[in-house]
Amino acid sequence: MTSISPSSHVAIAGAGLLGRLLAWRLLRGGRRVSLFDAGDLDTPPAAAWTAAGMVAPQCETAVSEASIYAMGTFALAQWPKWLAELDAEALWHAKGSLVVAHPQDMAALNQFRRDLEHALGEQANLQALDHAGLHHLEPDLAPGLRQGLYLENEAHLDNRELLVRLLAEIRGLGGQCHAHCPVETAPGEIVTPGGRQRFDWVIDCRGTGARPRQPGLRGVRGETLHVRTSEVHLSRPVRLMHPRYQLYVVPKPGHRFVIGATQIESEDRSPMSLQSSLELGSALFTLSPAFAEARILEQGVNLRPAFHDNLPRVTQQPGLISANGLFRHGYLLAPAVASHVLARLEGDTQLPFRSILDVRPLQEVSP
Ligand SMILES: Cc1cc2nc3c(=O)[nH]c(=O)nc-3n(C[C@H](O)[C@H](O)[C@H](O)COP(=O)(O)OP(=O)(O)OC[C@H]3O[C@@H](n4cnc5c(N)ncnc54)[C@H](O)[C@@H]3O)c2cc1C
Numbered sequence: 438m439t440s441i442s443p444s445s446h447v448a449i450a451g452a453g454l455l456g457r458l459l460a461w462r463l464l465r466g467g468r469r470v471s472l473f474d475a476g477d478l479d480t481p482p483a484a485a486w487t488a489a490g491m492v493a494p495q496c497e498t499a500v501s502e503a504s505i506y507a508m509g510t511f512a513l514a515q516w517p518k519w520l521a522e523l524d525a526e527a528l529w530h531a532k533g534s535l536v537v538a539h540p541q542d543m544a545a546l547n548q549f550r551r552d553l554e555h556a557l558g559e560q561a562n563l564q565a566l567d568h569a570g571l572h573h574l575e576p577d578l579a580p581g582l583r584q585g586l587y588l589e590n591e592a593h594l595d596n597r598e599l600l601v602r603l604l605a606e607i608r609g610l611g612g613q614c615h616a617h618c619p620v621e622t623a624p625g626e627i628v629t630p631g632g633r634q635r636f637d638w639v640i641d642c643r644g645t646g647a648r649p650r651q652p653g654l655r656g657v658r659g660e661t662l663h664v665r666t667s668e669v670h671l672s673r674p675v676r677l678m679h680p681r682y683q684l685y686v687v688p689k690p691g692h693r694f695v696i697g698a699t700q701i702e703s704e705d706r707s708p709m710s711l712q713s714s715l716e717l718g719s720a721l722f723t724l725s726p727a728f729a730e731a732r733i734l735e736q737g738v739n740l741r742p743a744f745h746d747n748l749p750r751v752t753q754q755p756g757l758i759s760a761n762g763l764f765r766h767g768y769l770l771a772p773a774v775a776s777h778v779l780a781r782l783e784g785d786t787q788l789p790f791r792s793i794l795d796v797r798p799l800q801e802v803s804p
Pocket residue numbers: 450451452453454455456473474475476481482483484485486487488489490491492618619620621642643644645646647658659660661697738739740741742760761762763764765766767768769770
């Protein structure tokens with residue numbers, strides 16, 4: 438079989454970000470879909486549930502390849518369209534991002550700016566803010582923060598609400614959802630603990646769960662704190678530059694904030710260390726002392742799926758497509774990667790982002 442037909446039955450392994458997005462798009466296109474996840478679907482073990490939901494192509498370009506910027510720019514245009522189809526426009530916040538540093542750390546902020554300008558050249562769309570400009574945008578930031586950069590064209594998503602909304606749509610459109618069902622994938626087959634099931638197509642979106650099949654795939658540990666306070670109001674993600682780490686704070690509905698910083702080369706999923714917790718908490722306090730009374734709701738630890746070059750890849754055999762390696766850019770890259778996978782299924786000759794995603798021969802391991 439070369440491409441999908443109207444009656445095709447597609448199995449998707451992994452109901453994280455990519456799995457849900459693809460299931461929803463396929464169901465909307467009239468296809469039958471069965472979605473399998475090893476964990477719970479309401480509070481999934483997916484990296485997508487732990488993530489902060491920033492869609493920040495410029496900020497990420499300072500530390501990534503130019504292709505990330507190209508796919509991220511596509512995401513900025515595509516998410517609002519998909520969210521409108523989901524009747525979920527309110528989950529999208531196109532209010533830009535701020536990058537700040539304390540006066541003693543201005544060298545880190547200046548270096549970030551140079552990296553960005555070097556990477557993006559004339560496309561770098563950043564605005565230097567003085568004290569008044571910074572506090573006009575975010576009045577609750579600590580008065581001691583005197584300068585910042587404003588990246589106006591960035592956005593953030595209420596990502597957990599998006600995942601919940603996608604699942605409801607998938608169910609409403611007749612998708613068969615199987616929770617607590619770890620699977621292996623093979624061309625045209627899903628292998629469950631109960632046996633093998635045949636499908637017209639299988640899409641493997643298991644993130645780090647696909648490691649047995651995809652040599653070279655690794656997990657990169659990330660940690661987050663979720664806090665709640667009505668004492669601080671932020672309208673957009675704020676990144677704090679520091680010589681040793683970069684902290685980010687992302688506002689969420691219900692006076693919640695997600696704080697993260699770490700990118701640790703480890704596949705350890707054990708709870709957050711005391712040191713990480715202290716560093717995140719104290720850096721947050723310096724962003725705004727009013728965070729002192731915030732209540733800690735949750736500590737999140739998860740693994741970002743990444744290949745050696747930290748770039749995503751899509752591979753294909755007859756009856757099986759694998760999409761993985763979104764690393765720290767899931768929400769930034771998912772529209773591009775999902776559009777590429779859907780175009781492959783349709784047998785399109787014009788594959789979006791082909792030169793980035795379709796670059797390596799398949800070297801997968803059979804189950
Ligand atoms: C702390 C942190 C912060 C992040 N912040 C951002 C951010 O601000 N912006 C951004 O763009 N990205 C961010 N990311 C990255 C983003 O979360 C990931 O890139 C994205 O979730 C990858 O999507 P995915 O669908 O490939 O994998 P996942 O979202 O991890 O989903 C994989 C799914 O597969 C399931 N699975 C695994 N094994 C099996 C199996 N054998 N059978 C069935 N199901 C299986 C898992 O249970 C899971 O539900 C962050 C990640 C972390 C950890």
